[in-house]
Amino acid sequence: PGEPEAKVWNRPPIDCNFPGGVELQEIVKYEFLEAKYLILETVAEEGAPLQTREEIYEINRKLVESHNRGPSGYKLQLNQFAHLTADEMKSFKGLRLSTVEGSKPHTHVDDDEVEELAKHLPDSWDWRDHGAVTRVKNQRMCGSCWAFSAIGCLEGAHFLKTGELVELPEQLLMDCSWDAGNGGCLGGDMSNALNWIKEVGGVTTSIQYGRYYAENGRCHLDKKHLISPIKNVTQVARSVNALKVALVNHGPLSVGIATPPDFQLYKNGVYKPSEWGETDHGVVLVGYGVLNGEKYWLVKNSWGENWGMEGYILISAEGDTLNILDSAYYVTMQ
Template sequence: MASLLIGSNPLIRMALLLLTIVTMTERISFVVEARDLSTPGYGEEAMKVRHEKWMAEHGRTYKDEAEKARRFEVFKANVDFIHRSNAAGDKKYTLGLNKFADITRDEFTAMYTGFKPVQAGPKKLLGFKYENITLSDDNQEVDWRQKGAVTGIKNQGQCGCCWAFSAVAAIEGLYQITSGQLASLSEQQLLDCSTNGNNNGCSGGVMNDAFQYIVDNGGITTEEAYPYTEQQGMCQSVQPAVTISGYQNVPAEDENALAAAVANQPVSVGVDASDFHLYQQGIMTADGCGENINHAVTAIGYGRADDGTQYWLLKNQWGETWGEGGYMRLQRGVGACGIGKQSSYPVA
């Protein structure tokens, strides 16, 4: 009887038809959203739509149509690389379309790194103060963020002064540990004023020469007093806010020694970041990068994942939209990405 009533009532038939159309539309929409548009062969027009959406999300503009066309080709290549890497299903990390998705690996390395490893100068403090430290069960996981010794993620922009950000983050951590106060310190002061030795502003440098400048200068000022401008300028005379007595190197290629240091304070470290630009989350493993260190970050902790993989917790300075909110987890204990080759820390 019910089926007869439905079949003979045009209003009911119309309502059922509309319900079917709405349901199908929602289903199609869901499938399109769920489908990875990076799948090879998805289509040129769909990829252009995705590129436009990505441009809007990241505020990206181009000088002309020729530049846009060239960047679109790079974008497509990166999308394909991301898809193939993630689809393999054999990695502990995933890649994603971050703000660097329309530049090549080589362009990225040239624009966003800047560490130039050299031997330490003659003025560093002798020895390694954590030489006799044995990590206990209580030291199997360290995260200096939880102890209030890490300032927020910063952004070096297209200036190769990662060395300045790494040195500052290490000093910020040490100052909080020794004084109980967290202060954001000035990378710009190092960029403008630490020009002796191997530091060349946006063209690269080393943390140890930055530490030595701070020793010789009698300290470093705050970010507020000397804000970052993303380019080298004239050195300004400012009142120091934080001082250090010197710095020490961590024994090279000894991750146990590095862990002993990181258990006691954030440490400046060099890494090979050539393959970091599309990193999104997870533990970057040794097979995902090289060992020719070209970038400086700050080791602010370490831990162990649920599957037993040990990792370093690294603070970067490419903004919060890169990686895990600006941070990276890097495989520990296997020399991944050259970590441990050149590391150092300030001494109060």
């Protein structure tokens, strides 16, 4: 009572004529009210005036409509992030590339070998078709993208080595790899994580370690049940062909990318923004191809299936779009 009315997006009506329908309606009503008052909250980035959730949503609505009327090869949509500021979106990323000397893995560079192997690559590749990619996961509001990127790479390498696709625990890296320079929900570096796994001797399965909580926890790694021991962690040379060769021959890659403001609202198409900033998000590269004449990288994100193309994004493979060539890694197994 007394609160101003807020415009909110419409939710489809709930059919209550089934067992549990009335209870479901009450849950939806509660969520609706919660969303309404969420919109009425005020937020402000440093040095910026206060904005209500409704104002932020309206800004993004206009951005989506304006962009989608243009000639761009990709589309945007209003999604679960449409009411968040760019500053708030940092909590859904978390990549902090290490600058410590000697902390980076060795880079294998043999230009002649890469170019020769590239001649025999298929026109397109998708590791999902070959069984090396687990379901799309959701890091939620926790800066743990680096853990999801590293684990996605390791899951693929484990599959190539054993023929078994097993879900491995991001929570383990968040809880246990602090001495490698990572900080759980506060951010980390996937190369640090992969090298930590190499030193420890592997990880356990998600079932053995426990589910993902989207918060920092106490390490309870049981080293008696380690699997997926890593022999080497290698950084891929900074070229399109080197990335393709590494991807096809070594499985899904752990990569870092930059995320411009409209990245959070991506819907479909080949994402090719006009500009971007520093690398700030860890993802998993699982394939490449061509769509309507545009070459792309197929990338698995960790924002759930409701984002993008059921959790995936097509990133332009023209040049070093989003810095995708700068921080790419694969592992070889023992």
